[in-house]
Amino acid sequence: MSGGRNTSDPEGGPTPEEERARAAFVLAIDLANEQAKVGFSRIHDFSGKRGRGSPAEVTEPRRIALYLATTVGDVSIRPLGKAAGVHPSTVAHHVEQVSDRREESPAFDAMIERLERKLLWRAGSIVMARLKYGEGEG
Numbered sequence: 626m627s628g629g630r631n632t633s634d635p636e637g638g639p640t641p642e643e644e645r646a647r648a649a650f651v652l653a654i655d656l657a658n659e660q661a662k663v664g665f666s667r668i669h670d671f672s673g674k675r676g677r678g679s680p681a682e683v684t685e686p687r688r689i690a691l692y693l694a695t696t697v698g699d700v701s702i703r704p705l706g707k708a709a710g711v712h713p714s715t716v717a718h719h720v721e722q723v724s725d726r727r728e729e730s731p732a733f734d735a736m737i738e739r740l741e742r743k744l745l746w747r748a749g750s751i752v753m754a755r756l757k758y759g760e761g762e763g
Contacts, residue, residue: 642701647708649698650690652747656740657686657693689740691716692723697744 639647651669658665663682668690671683691709694700695716702720706713727734 640704643704643707645698646694646700646704649694649700649748650705650708652744652751653690653693653698654686656743656747657690660689660736660740661686688719688723689737691719692737693740693744695720697741698748 654665654668658668661668661682663686667683668686671687687709691705694705694708695702702713702716706716709716723737727737
């Protein structure tokens with residue numbers, strides 16, 4: 626974490642934490658979409674604004690993606706909210722909903738556990754590939 630220090634470039638680019646949040650969110654959406662099969666862009670681009678309707682087939686995988694990005698990706702709520710285009714309190718609420726549901730449903734918990742393992746594997750594969758080709762230095 627940057628400890629409150631602004632580490633973005635002078636051009637106003639994302640901080641390293643914001644870049645990590647974006648990467649974790651994208652990987653988590655990809656996994657949530659594999660489970661839900663509703664389309665990556667539908668999950669990614671869904672704003673969830675009140676009054677537009679919140680179809681469960683989109684909100685549930687998005688909620689799961691936010692949960693995975695915070696728990697497995699170890700991403701803070703504020704940069705994740707920015708990456709997802711939602712207020713940090715929305716991220717916190719979704720994480721709490723998934724956590725509560727895991728406690729209530731062994732089947733849901735098992736599904737989330739599988740997704741967590743897949744996310745760790747994919748993230749590890751990306752890191753290893755970057756190291757192999759020298760992109761992880763610097």
